[in-house]
Amino acid sequence: MTTDDTAAAGTGEADSRAYLAQVQREIDDEVRRRRAAGDFPPSFERKLDELFARFTPTGTSDDHFTDALKLADRSAYFDTKVPIGSRKTAKGAVRFALWQAEAWFMNYVVTQLNHFSSSTMRVVHLLDERVGDLERELSELTPAPLPEEEVLSPGADPAPYLEELVERLGAVADRGRILQAECGAGTLLAALGGAGHDAYGIDPGSSAADAAAATGLEVRRDDVLGHLGSVGPESLAGLVLAGCVDRMSTAERRRLVALAELTVAPGGLVVVLGTEPAAWEExxxxxxxxxxxxxxLHPDTWAHLLTRIGLEVVATLAGDPASFALVASKRAPATT
Amino acid sequence: MSRITVHQLVPSAVPGDATTAHTLQVQRLLRDLGYASKIYATAIHRDLEDRVRLVRELPRGQRRHFILYQLSSASPLADLLLDLRDPVAVNYHNITPASFFEGWDPTAVQALRSAAVQAAQVGRIASVGICDSAFNAADLRDKGWTSTTVAPILLDLADFEAEADKATADRLARRRDRGGADWLFVGALTPHKAQHRLVEALASYRATYDPAARLTLVGRPVCPPYATALARYVAALGLTGAVELTGGVSHEELVAHYEGADVLVSASEHEGFCVPLLEALHHDLPVVARAAGAVPDTLGPAGIALTDFSPPVVAAAVDRVLTDPDLRGRLARAGADRLVHFGLQRTRATMARALKAWVESGGEGTP
Incomplete structure (x- = not known):
């Protein structure tokens, strides 16, 4: 039923609610469509949450540490003087009497509190200096990233492995969706879709991915780690890692395999579609x-990384001397 | 035979405060019903000193009064009620759960926890809780109350016929000339009103639909750490020129903001009634709100109530209400119906039934 049809159906409250329900469904459809087109990357919402968390009283970090420290400095002193100023004489007298009665005890307690807080703040300042030194050393150790056009390599071509990958991924497709990260021109996605499997891809942005999306494939503009961080646990039947696996740092690869283990359903597959190191250098x-x-990395190294997190390597496909496809399975829980 | 007396107790009496305005309306209603009625408070703004008395002047031990307590915050008045032998009813406007303020404002956390405890304690001596909404009635029952009834807040929207503040109206008109939709939210800057979610939704809307769109947040910074975080968040997102934090405004300035907006958007996660929704409908503004607390009941089919309030959904909903004339027309008609539903004539009648039933039962029975 279209919105116009519903609008004509009546003017009562029940009709209005039905009409609004239809409008909300259309809004949801619009959002799904735009999300698929990459207008609303999930990592964008996560980054907003992380950014706001930096400004909350318990979420101080980075350059706001200094502000937090100043705030702590200001509140680390407890004033022993009772405010006795008042324009009304009687109230002032009462407050003064209260001050006389309580001041000696308050002073005793607060002096100890001030000792405690000042020594604590000294420790925090020393900690600040040490963390600052560490940050400076770390920044010198971390090389500046290369310009994107120098770093981005096309990634391994899935064409030599298409038939076998479609068959293997299709066999587990009842466990959820299949995700390819990064999907490039969408060759594998198209083959999976052609075989009737529910697959989508993500890509941080390349003309090949834009062309793939234009053909009707579900390709979202997103980065791999950010996207996997927002995917539900054990919701993927298959995860194909391509492109990014050839250029990630060691820390990023560790996070990638951890997220793969988290997001793939029991019995599901993780496929690493990588470039042979020697071919890449050439x-x-x-x-x-x-x-x-x-x-x-060499396929043996990927096998080592995946095995360490509990996956079982079931095949290493070699259809092209310049690349490889390593297939690992997440064990399903044993049934009795 | 002397007249029956129904006095009201309210923690504070402040012009522009929704509970105070409601209390004054209830006093008018009680007097129209033939009861003698005065209002007592622990703190009174000087503009209301001729209409409200200090609670120490409440006559005690002379003859029996009926006491109607306006409950929305922690107050020593609750302890006073426990000592009274007069029949007591509570007009409940909701207490925000303290958990919203945890990590932001320890003083507010303590005050709200005390208020919740007081609400439960007062339930043991009050004969009935008269609640603004079904949501508030359910909240009181969760606090152990057995007798509740619903009578919406008495809201006189004729107050909004006042002239808009000219300087504000002129400034907003100049801003509108630059193009872009104007979003508005009215409510104190507090964690549970979640104004930061509106900033996020605006960022999404500007990126997708309207790069010149703006958001005006009208409301006092009653939780300073949250207000500070909000301002810094706006700056970090590069939205300083697109988001205006007005602070507290006069009634005339508020009228100007309603008249100068295109849509009212609310991300509030907890509302016992949400008066600004009706104020927006009165100004013929479309409403997009999070479906939280009493919002769906107050708004009815006169606005879009979203269960998923993620930025893309809000952005798409706002775009829809601003670009779909058929939807605008339907919402406007439903809004007019909603204003009749919550109109003073009807809400006075509902409140009158609740109060008369309570008084006629001798303060013992259930309305």
Missing amino acids: TVGPVAADLAPGRP
Whole structure:
């Protein structure tokens, strides 16, 4: 039923509520459509939450640490003087009497509190200096990232592995959706969709991905770690990791495999579609190879990383000497 | 035979405060019903000193009075009630759960916890809780009350026929000339009103639908840490020129803001009634609100009440109400019906029934 049809159906409150329910469904459809087109990346909402958390009283971090420290400094002193100023004489006299009666005890307690708070603040300042030193050293150790056009490599071509990947992923497709990160031109997505499987892709932004989305494939503009962080636990039947796996840093790869283990359903598959290191060096050249924050790993190394988090490597497909597809399974819980 | 006396107790009497305005309306109603009635408070704004008395002047031990307590916050009045032998009823306007203020304002947390405890204690001596909304009635029952009834707040929207503040109206008109939709929210800056969610929704809306859109947040910064965080959040998102935090405003300035807005948007996570919804409908503003607390009951089918208040959904909903003339027309007609439903004539009659039933039962029975 269209909105216009509903509007004509009546003017009572029940009709109005039905009409509004229809409008809300249309709003939800609009949001789904725009999310699929990458207008509303899930990582955007998460980043907003993280940003606001920085400003909450318990969420101080980064450059706001200094502000928090100043606030703590200001509140670390307890005033022993009772406010006795008043324009009304009687009230002032009463307050003064209260002050006389209580001041000696208040002074005794508050002096100890002030000792405690000043020593605590000294510790916090020392901690601030140490953290500052650490941050400076860390910034010197971390190389500046390369410009995107120098870092981005096309990633392994899935074409040599299409048939086998579609078959293997299709066998577990009843466990949830299949996600390819990064999906590039969408070759694998199209093959999975053609076989009737529910698959979508994410890509941080490339002309190939834009072209894939234009053909009707569900391709969202998002980064891999951010997107996986917002995917529900054990909600994916299959996770195909491509492109990004060739250039991530060690820390990013550790987070990636942890998120893969978290988001793939029991019995589901994790596929690493990677470039052989030797072939990669030949492709990108020595400058990019030497300066890149991360470089492709051998399939054996990926197998080691995935096995360490409890996945079982079930196949290493070698359809092309320049690449590999490593397939790992997340064990389903044993049934009695 | 002397007249029956129904006095009201209210923690504070302040012009522009919704509970105070309601209390004055109830006094008028009680007098129209033939009862003698005065209002007593622990703190009185000087503009109301001729209409409200200090609670120490409440006549005690002479003859029996009926006491109607306006309950919306912690107050020593609750302890006073426990000592009275007069029949007591409570007009309940809701107490915000303290959990909303945890991590923000320890003083407010303590005050709200005390208020919740007091509400439960007063329930043991009060014969009935007269609640603004079904949501508030359910809240009182959760606090152990057995006798509740619903009578909406007495709201005189004729007050909004006042002339808008000219300087504010002119400033808003100049702003409108630059193009872009004007979002408005009216309510104190507090964590449970969640104004930061409106900022996020505006960011999403500007990125997708209308890069010149603006948000005006009208309300006093009653929780300073939250207000500070909100201002810094706005700056960090680069929205300083698009989000205005007005602070407290006069009634005439408020009229100007309602008249200068395109849509009222509310992210509030807890509302016992939410008067600004009706004020917006009175100004023919479409409403997009989070479906929280009493909001769905107050708004009815006169606005979009969203269960999913994520920024993209709010942005899409606002875009829809601003660009769909058919929807605007339907909402306006439903809004007019809603204003009749909560109109003073009807709400006075409902409140009168509740009060008369209580008094005629001798202060013992259930309305």
